Amino acid sequence: MRKTLLSLLFTLLTFSLLHAQNKPTALAAKTAGMQKFSGYFPFYWDEATGRILLEIDKLDQPFLYVNSLAAGLGSNDIGLDRGQLGGEHVVYFQKVGPKVLLIEPNQSYRAMNGNPAEEQAVAQSFAQSALWGFKVEASEGGKMLVDATEFLLRDAHDVVGSIRRARQGTYRLEPSRSALYLPRTKNFPQNSEFEATLTFTGGDDAGNFVRSVTPSAQAITVRQHHSFIQLPDTNYTPRAMDPRAGYFGIEYMDFSTPVDESITKRYIARHRLQKKNPSAAVSEAVKPIVYYVDHAAPEPIRTALLDGARWWAQAFAAGGYKDAFKVEILPVDADPMDVRYNVIQWVHRSTRGWSYGASVTDPRTGEIIKGHVSLGSLRVRQDFLIAEGLLAPYEEGKPANPEMMKMALARLRQLSAHELGHTLGIMHNYAASVNNRASVMDYPHPTVKLSASGEIDLSDAYAVGIGEWDKLAVTYGYQHYTTSTDEKKALDQLLRKGHAQGLQFISDRDARSPGGAHPQAHLWDNGANAAEELRHVLAVRQKALDRFGVNNIKPGVPMAMLEDALVPIYNYHRYQVEAAAKVVGGVNYTYASRGDGQLVTEVVPEAEQQKALDALLGTLQPNVLALPERIIAAIPPRPAGWSLTRELFDKRTGLTFDPLAAAEASADFTLSFLFHPERAARLVELKARGSKLGLDEVLDQTISQTWGANPAPGLPGQVQLLTQQLVLTHLLALAQNENAAYPARAAAQLQLKNLEQQAKKLAKSSNEAVKGNALLALERLKKPLEAKPQLHKTLPPGAPIGSIEMLGCE
Structure with missing residues (x-):
């Protein structure tokens, strides 16, 4: 009997050991039947549910997270181009009970002296960001499995916000029409790449920019990309930024800096590049x-x-x-x-x-x-x-x-x-x-x-x-x-x-x-x-x-x-x-530094300023602004099927070509620079410091070459008259511009009074066009501080030649 019991116990123990050996691990059981992508962060694709399960095997280790737009909208005005990068985020995974948080520390404020107490004090003084929270689906041996699907299917690139800020419509992410995009979801030893097809619905108030690039303005479908990237090693040496060198870069406040040094640290952005032989000239x-x-x-x-x-x-x-x-x-x-x-x-x-x-x-x-x-x-x-x-x-x-x-x-x-x-x-x-x-x-x-x-x-x-x-x-x-x-x-x-x-x-x-x-x-x-x-x-x-x-x-x-x-x-x-x-x-x-011998500041010589002013006033002359009859007569309205575009001249004549509106936009362009309030304030200041060319002189010469010019016949004459009204508009605008310096506004007000007297004389002219133009000016001058400047026609888009700046763009 005893032998029988021992034999039975041995059999049960053997069975239990064999069963334990064949029993799948927690992660393996949870991912059974799924496609595994091995790499930086291993992950699994669940075809049945359309999910991605992310294996987190590097807790509390910083890495780089970047979102981008793999397939875009196609509108320059809204942005959202194919390949557009989002911001970089240094992040790490942190386990808290049944959750894993994706934490972004604050890189703008640091303590760089290696003192843990100071580092902790800075970290606790400024907010960090928890970018996401994941529920742990399974764990074993320090590894956690989380469902990353919702994280990957969110509007990380802020497509909704970009469209809204461009005033092109109100949209929302539609989960039922969004899914992970497997052809561009990949894994590599130093980076894990995920991509999602996202659809945004709404569009009842969609603008023309959206309508022009979508098959249906009620549904915008793009693709967003997510990258988890291993951070570089610590062998890179940052290079200090110098304002004379012309580099982008990073900056942060280092609170461990001695009081007699700048607390703000600036370093240039550059690729890592090292010579095989640093001592060699080449x-x-x-x-x-x-x-x-x-x-x-x-x-x-x-x-x-x-x-x-x-x-x-x-x-x-x-x-x-x-x-x-x-x-x-x-x-x-x-x-x-x-x-x-x-x-x-x-x-x-x-x-x-x-x-x-x-x-x-x-x-x-x-x-x-x-x-x-x-x-x-x-x-x-x-x-x-x-x-x-x-x-x-x-x-x-x-x-x-x-x-x-x-x-x-x-x-x-x-x-x-x-x-x-x-x-x-x-x-x-x-x-x-x-x-x-x-x-x-x-x-x-x-x-x-x-x-x-x-x-x-x-x-x-x-x-x-x-x-x-x-x-x-x-x-x-x-x-x-x-x-x-x-x-x-x-x-x-x-x-x-x-x-x-x-x-x-x-x-x-x-x-x-x-x-x-x-x-x-x-x-x-x-x-x-x-x-x-x-x-x-x-x-x-x-x-x-x-x-x-x-x-x-x-x-x-x-x-x-x-x-x-x-x-x-x-x-x-x-x-x-x-x-x-x-x-x-x-x-x-220049961007001079103390003792480097570069020019600090120097007022442009008066002769050079006058030369530039003469050239600018030349652009306001009727022979420059008025187009010849042979060109005007050769341009008919666009035929059916050839739409008007913003690349064309703005018009006041309906469909027919408007040479006066073209001249108006060009003259207004020149005057907008000459009468700019910053330039006006600077001209007042420079004259007070000894320059002979001040705002009064610039305004005098402008009025003399427009209002004081002899009347021209035909179309050049009409160009001349509209230019005079443009000058008046800019004077009125400068006089009542609350952001302009008082002396600049005063100089403009004085010129308006002088121009009023000149207009009264012109109102007696036998030339009906000149007389009418003067009477219009007098009407506008009755209450100059209350006058509403006319909205002028503007030039068609020019920049970019051959092409939000944004910096780093052309």
Whole structure:
């Protein structure tokens, strides 16, 4: 009996052991039958329920989370482009009871001295963010399984908010029409990639921007991408930011900083690049920087993008590297959202718009992990259109001029280099155009020349190759110094040397304001002297207008399409107007540091200011603004099926072409710069400091050359009269602008009184048009502080030439 019991117990024990060995683990049981994706964070796809279960095996370990838009909306005005990156988030998973929280620490406030108590004090003083909470589905041996589906199917990129802010409709995420997108959900050793198809419904109040790019405005379906990325190791050394060097970067407050030092720390954004032999003047890199051009770009565009991007190899060579920068074609099976690839992506939209260079950057150090360029495909067509307008190339019986395509591709090369420069960490440099085109990081207007015979020459429209400033910038950011070198001193000497060679750096804030003061900080300008270049640009414009006609469009194209070609030519001088305006009341300066020998501030000489003012007032003359009858008569209303677009002149005449509205918009453009309240205040201040050209003088000359000019006959006369009313509008606006300086408002008020007396004299004229114009002015002057300025017609969109800035874009 005893033997029988022992035998039975042995049998039961053996069975239990075998059963325990065959029993699946908790994670295995929960994921049975699911497709496993091994990699950085293992995850499982449950086909039956449409879920992704994420295996968390790295608790409390920081990693990088990035969301992006894999498939976009296609509207430049709303944004939401294919390949658009979201922000970077350093996060970690934290287990709290039955939950796992995704925590983002606050990177803006730190204690960097290694003292745990100080680190804890800072961490507890500022909020952190719990981005998500996951319920633990199963756990074993330090590993947890959570359902990540809702996290991945949320509107992480804020599509709803972007559409709402653009006032294009009210939408909401519709879960029943959203699902995970498996073709772009992948796993790799250092990054886990997830993608979701999201549908947003609503749209009863959808705007035209949405309606123009969706099959049905009631349902917008895009794809959003999520990346979990292993953070770089600690072998990267951040490089201090210098305002003279022209880099983007990171900044944070370090509360462990000694009181006699700046608490704000700033470091540049750059890729990790190290020489194999740091002591050698020229060395190969430990790991080259490689970019990939989207294979979706067609030829000859793809080759142009490759050529332009490869220009940066010149800059790295100048910085002491051999074969450290390369550009190749993106492999067909590669995912452009994969963090392992620096990409130049070809993006389509319904209208032309900005291109931009973005990066995935480690917020802790400024190290760039991935560069991502987005190039708008319609930009090349705008340059081609400008060339068509300049050359009138479609003469009967002759082949089209090949210079148009050459110019458009030359611009694409420059654009490719420009946007890639941003992904290297480099800012815009708007002072380069006055300094022998020293940087691809400027916004270039085509440099069009007139030959000795007076013909238009596009052969040097855009520069070729990297500029001297770009070489200096790359050397500053990427030079690898030995441990025995005083890096701070070496970098300072590098910048001083560049300054001594005449290289300048001025970026966005100084260039983009219409009331800006810097005489060399302009977008889309050319030439060392803004006034002289404005006169040259007007001469090129006049040459193009003299030959403008049927040869500007192809045979068989509706004649109404002449207007499309006319717009960029009629407004060809618009950017140089802005450049010349900044000379008036201008103050030159640099981002000088104490003791570096750079210019601090210097008022632009009066003679230069007057020269610019003369050139600007020249743009208000009837012979510049009035179009000839032969051009006006050649442009009929658009035929049925050819819609009006915002690229055309605004009109007051209904469907027919309106030459007066075109002149109104152009004159208003010039006056908006001259009468800008910031410029007006500066002119008052500079005269008080001793300048002879103040606001009074600028207003006097403007009124003299408009209201004081002899009446012209015909259409030029009507242009002259409307320009006079525009001047009055701007005077009225300045006088009652509560944001303008009191002395500027007072000067405008005095000019209004003087203009009233002049209008009373003109009201007695025998010329009915002049008399009526004067009476209208007097009516508007009865209560000048209560007068409502008329809404003027504005120029069609100009920027981007050939293409929210946003910084890092063009």
